[in-house]
Each structure stands twice: as structure tokens, then as C-alpha cells.
Amino acid sequence: MLRDDRENALRARCFKSIACRGMRLFYVLQIIFFCGALLEACAASAEEEWKALVALDAGPAKSGADAAGARGAALGHLDKQESALRGFLARYAENPHAWEARLRLARLLQIRTNISGDRKYLPEAERLLDELEKTATAEQRPEVDFARITFFMRSLRKPTAAERERLLVLARNFQTEHPGDRRIAALLAEVATLFESQPETMKRLLTDARASATDPTLMAQIADDLKRAGFVGESIPLRFTTVQGRQFDLQELRGSVVLAIFFAVWSSESVAVLERMRADTAKISRAPFRIIALSLDARREPLVAFVKARHLSWPIGFDGKGWESPLIRNLGINALPAAWLFDKAGRLRSLTAAEDTAAQVRQLLAE
Numbered sequence: 001m002l003r004d005d006r007e008n009a010l011r012a013r014c015f016k017s018i019a020c021r022g023m024r025l026f027y028v029l030q031i032i033f034f035c036g037a038l039l040e041a042c043a044a045s046a047e048e049e050w051k052a053l054v055a056l057d058a059g060p061a062k063s064g065a066d067a068a069g070a071r072g073a074a075l076g077h078l079d080k081q082e083s084a085l086r087g088f089l090a091r092y093a094e095n096p097h098a099w100e101a102r103l104r105l106a107r108l109l110q111i112r113t114n115i116s117g118d119r120k121y122l123p124e125a126e127r128l129l130d131e132l133e134k135t136a137t138a139e140q141r142p143e144v145d146f147a148r149i150t151f152f153m154r155s156l157r158k159p160t161a162a163e164r165e166r167l168l169v170l171a172r173n174f175q176t177e178h179p180g181d182r183r184i185a186a187l188l189a190e191v192a193t194l195f196e197s198q199p200e201t202m203k204r205l206l207t208d209a210r211a212s213a214t215d216p217t218l219m220a221q222i223a224d225d226l227k228r229a230g231f232v233g234e235s236i237p238l239r240f241t242t243v244q245g246r247q248f249d250l251q252e253l254r255g256s257v258v259l260a261i262f263f264a265v266w267s268s269e270s271v272a273v274l275e276r277m278r279a280d281t282a283k284i285s286r287a288p289f290r291i292i293a294l295s296l297d298a299r300r301e302p303l304v305a306f307v308k309a310r311h312l313s314w315p316i317g318f319d320g321k322g323w324e325s326p327l328i329r330n331l332g333i334n335a336l337p338a339a340w341l342f343d344k345a346g347r348l349r350s351l352t353a354a355e356d357t358a359a360q361v362r363q364l365l366a367e
Contacts, residue, residue: 185213196351227332240317262338270337
């Protein structure tokens with residue numbers, strides 16, 4: 001009996017030991033399964049969050065009706081994007097998307113600075129770009145280089161000659177180092193707009209941009225810009241019907257320096273530039289100097305009210321076709337504000353008459 005009892009007790013302990021090991025194995029397997037499921041859930045959650053974050057690139061659902069409203073909507077949307085980016089980086093710092101998230105945050109801070117005018121965001125943007133540059137792969141390097149160029153471009157308000165030259169060098173270096181990058185055409189075209197006072201440089205940039213452009217909208221912009229650059233130094237047939245109902249021909253003003261202002265009542269920026277140029281040239285009104293304007297408004301009534309309220313007596317061209325006006329299309333105008341300056345012989349001498357207007361006018365009057 002004693003032997004049987006010992007055997008039974010031993011057998012019971014063995015069964016208990018086996019059962020314990022089995023339970024431990026069961027629990028271990030459960031933990032492994034749970035951790036695996038948790039990791040998969042986290043990965044799925046991160047991917048869903050990333051997709052939602054990228055979807056914010058579409059911009060705000062509604063924009064303001066005026067410039068202030070549009071600015072407020074843009075800043076509100078930037079708040080939402082910034083919160084989403086910082087939250088993603090806090091939760092998924094080691095996620096494969098984290099590098100791009102940091103790049104997006106650097107760009108966002110640049111844009112916020114550009115819209116708000118507050119430069120307090122720039123140090124963090126610079127720090128992020130420095131960190132990204134240290135860890136960038138060969139595939140990621142163009143993104144950092146491009147971000148640095150846009151960072152510099154957004155910092156420019158009224159670029160000096162030195163700043164324009166620096167930007168030109170940055171753009172050409174990017175073109176050389178990343179010859180197949182899809183953004184080269186748009187980059188060169190954008191830089192070209194800063195060289196309207198140097199038409200030959202502008203034409204070289206635009207010609208290179210045209211060679212790699214594939215987007216129809218960009219190609220149309222480049223064609224317009226090349227057209228304008230080609231006009232410099234030439235006499236341009238400029239005839240139109242004024243809002244007052246009279247016929248105008250630029251040739252009738254030979255012997256006078258002529259400032260041509262392109263504007264629209266709906267464009268507050270172009271109206272502001274018009275007012276500034278008007279004030280800037282008020283003291284030289286008795287010289288052989290004339291002002292004309294061309295309106296891109298589609299409605300006659302707001303333009304007439306605008307002219308009456310400001311007591312404008314200049315010839316103001318108007319056909320009610322806005323951007324689709326044959327005259328505007330033939331002149332290659334694709335952005336407002338814009339202002340041109342013609343010399344006494346009727347030749348187009350400046351595409352940038354909105355800058356230092358009085359000084360440019362006096363220079364041509366002295367010739």
C-alpha cells in the first residue's frame with residue numbers, strides 16, 4: 001500500500017508539473033499572440049492615421065470670401081495639420097513615415113511663417129531640416145534640398161539682386177544634382193518670375209523649364225512668361241476700347257513715357273499696387289508721362305464704380321472677358337498685379353514697373 005501511495009503521489013506531481021508547464025506555455029503563447037496582435041493593430045492604426053494626415057493636403061473645406069477670411073481659413077487648416085503631424089510623431093517616432101512627417105512639419109512651419117509673417121517658427125524648421133539632412137538616404141536627399149530652396153524663397157519679401165542671384169545658384173545646383181526630379185520645371189519657372197528685370201536670364205530659365213515641363217497648366221504659364229520676356233525692347237501694338245467707350249491706341253502717346261497698369265477690382269493686391277503707383281508718380285504728372293490701365297474684371301458695374309470713386313481719368317481698357325480677353329492673352333499676362341513701362345518711342349522697357357515706379361519713370365524721361 002505504501003508503495004502504491006508513493007507511486008500515486010509521484011504520478012500526481014508529474015501530472016501537476018506537466019499541467020503547470022502546459023499552462024505556462026499556454027500563457028506564453030497567449031502573450032506572444034497578444035503582442036503580435038497589438039503590434040499589428042498599432043501598425044494598422046499608424047497607417048490609417050498617416051492616410052488621414054496625408055488627406056489634409058487637400059486644404060480647408062471652406063475658404064473665406066475675402067483675403068482676411070481666406071488667410072484665417074488657411075491658418076486654421078495649418079493648425080489642424082500641425083496637430084496631426086506632432087501627434088503622429090509623438091506616437092510613432094520609429095514608424096517608416098516618421099522621416100516624411102518631420103519633413104512635412106518643417107514645410108508647414110515655413111508656410112505658417114509666410115502666411116502669418118511671424119518668424120518665430122523658422123528656428124524649428126531649420127533644426128528639422130538639419131536633422132533630416134543627416135539621416136537622409138540617397139532617395140530622400142532631393143526632398144531636403146528642395147525644402148531648403150523653398151525655405152529660402154518663402155523668406156524673400158522684396159528680394160535684392162544678391163538674393164535673386166543666390167536663389168538662381170540654388171535652383172541651378174538642384175537641376176544639376178537631381179536632373180530627373182519632377183519639380184525642376186516648376187522650380188525654374190518660379191525663379192524666372194523674379195528675373196523680369198533681366199529678360200535674357202528669364203528666357204534662359206524658362207527655356208530650360210519648358211524642356212522638362214509636362215503639366216499643361218505649367219506649360220501654358222511658361223509660354224505666357226516667354227511671350228512677355230520676348231516683348232522687352234520691342235514696340236507692341238496696344239489698342240483697346242476703354243470703359244468710357246472710347247478707342248485707345250498706344251501709338252498716339254509717342255513722345256511720352258507710359259505706365260501700363262493691369263488690375264482688377266476683385267484683386268485687392270492689384271488695387272493696392274495701383275494706388276501706390278498713382279501716389280508714387282503724382283509729382284511727375286506734368287512731365288511727358290501718361291498712365292493707362294487694363295482691367296481684368298468680368299463685370300462693368302464694379303469697375304465703373306471704382307473709377308468714379310477714385311476720380312480716375314486714365315484710359316482704362318475693358319472688354320468684360322477677364323483672363324480670357326484676347327488682348328490679355330496676347331500680352332501673356334497671367335498674374336496680378338502687373339505693370340509695364342514704355343519709353344518715348346513706344347518700346348516696352350520694363351515688366352517690373354510696380355517696383356520703384358517713380359525712379360524708373362524718371363530714368364526713361366531723362367533719356
